[in-house]
Amino acid sequence: MTASLHCAGICKSLGGRAVLLNLDLAIKAGEVVSLLGPSGSGKTTLLRSIAGLVDPDRGTITLGDRVVWSEKTVLPAEKRRIGMVFQDYALWPHMTVAGNLSFGLRAQRLAEPEIAARVGHALEVTRLAAYRDRYPSELSGGQQQRVAIARCLAARPALMLFDEPLSNLDAALREDMRIEMMELVRREAATVIYVTHDQAEAMAVSDRIAVMRDGRIAQFDTPRAIYEHPSDSFVAGFIGGFxxxxxxxxxxxxxxxxxxxxxxxxxxxxxxxxxxxxxxxxxxxxxxxxxxxxxxxxxxxxxxxxxxxxxxxxxxxxxxxxxxxxxxxxxxxxxxxxxxxxxxxxx
CATH class of the missing domain: 2.40.50.140 (Nucleic acid-binding proteins)
Structure with missing residues (x-):
């Protein structure tokens, strides 16, 4: 079941440098939101903080009606019901496609019939059923990306996080996979946060875009509103080649x-x-x-x-x-x- 997300007053410093500065972000259940900004703007640090891979210094992160991080409450990453698709896909090379999907489910101690049902559904919706017994090295880049998404879907997360998942694909395949990927997550009614530095990609996939600069959100609005009415010269210069x-x-x-x-x-x-x-x-x-x-x-x-x-x-x-x-x-x-x-x- 998908869930809303609310980040309030998130601060984080790395190596003595402030990376996130009192950042607020509210995402509705079933919404696809892109974090867009130049390198060093804090996109990935925010994503990893939400996932539980990095602890903020201050603030509150709430998923649905449950606080997953605050200065008093820290829910471990494995208990947050958050799925993440990494830039390099992070597939186990010694496991088959089905093995990659079922590994995390067995770690959750789910019953074998439940695991089989979830893996079967995820392979079906990603059109990978015919490849279930292949290893990652036997798949194309686009197929590996679909395996990473299928693994995420099999876990039935409340929130899906994508960290520049298309950056390793060539230009033609990237556009095809972007369309296919977003059709899939919207069909599953997933809540998605999508990190990218590609303006066209953010415009194409998002219900709303959070344009980030120096650890803050410079503008958070629909793609059309940001394109038609940028909030400042930074957003205007960054968002569309203006x-x-x-x-x-x-x-x-x-x-x-x-x-x-x-x-x-x-x-x-x-x-x-x-x-x-x-x-x-x-x-x-x-x-x-x-x-x-x-x-x-x-x-x-x-x-x-x-x-x-x-x-x-x-x-x-x-x-x-x-x-x-x-x-x-x-x-x-x-x-x-x-x-x-x-x-x-x-x-």
Whole structure:
């Protein structure tokens, strides 16, 4: 049975460095939440604290209606009903697929009929029944990943934790396995925390995303809300390949700092210094929005399939734009932005 999770005031230092700083996180039962952030932001430390592999310094972790860690209560990892899928899958090489699934269940002293039923169900839903007698070395990377998920499902955890489970797969297989994996966990109605540093992966798998920075959560919201309304310049710069351009708002117009270009209309922007969020796909020909034009120098172009991704210099700044063709490097490019898409962040 799946369960909700509530982390309150979690603090953790490692090697004299604060890794988690008074962190709060609440996840609903059956929800898929990604922890997204750069290396060193605290994602894996938080995941391991929830799993019981690391003890926080302070705070409370509650799974369902049960406190699993506090300064007064410590429930051992094996009693938390939490399943974890590691980056390297952590399969026993000397055990068959079925042996890997049943090993932890026997450690729980479950009856053999119960073990057989759980292993059979997990192999069936992961489409591994035909491979039950094979060893990990006889499986592909994608099959090994499914074994790791099946082992987790067989334990019937209240919470499933994924620590960058697709990072060892090639790009094409990673996308296929991501779709297959999320179909599986959603069919099982599992509560999932998914750690990744890949923005596209987080957007694709999550009900909500917690963007982490320096041991704190910078923003926790749906993928669309984070994409459309990033809370600050860090989230905007990290989440979607946006360009974040410093400038000043006066009389509802934004001027790029250090660039001799036209101003942009920015509805609702507060006067003063701020950061303009430029999404590559928002770039339009100059005539599309005559009152919202900018001009810069083309630095480079790269073919993206449906368009060209340009790097364009605006004074001392550089922005990324999607364009239907590749202008000559060094040429001047005038482009416009829809006013309603011109978001200015003041933090």
């Amino acid at each position: 360009s974040v351009v410093p400038g000043t708002v006066r009389d509802g117009l934004f001027s790029v700092r250090g660039a001799a270009s036209d101003s942009l209309r920015t509805p609702g922007a507060q006067p003063g210094d701020g950061m303009l969020v430029v999404r590559p796909e928002d770039a339009r020909p100059a005539e599309a929005h005559p009152g919202n034009r900018l001009r810069g120098k083309v630095l480079s172009s790269a073919f993206q399939g449906r368009c060209w991704r340009l790097a364009v210099e605006l004074g001392p700044q550089r922005v990324r734009l999607d364009w239907p063709e590749a202008p000559p490097v060094g040429s001047s490019l005038a482009f416009s932005l829809p006013p309603e898409r011109c978001i200015v962040l003041t933090n």
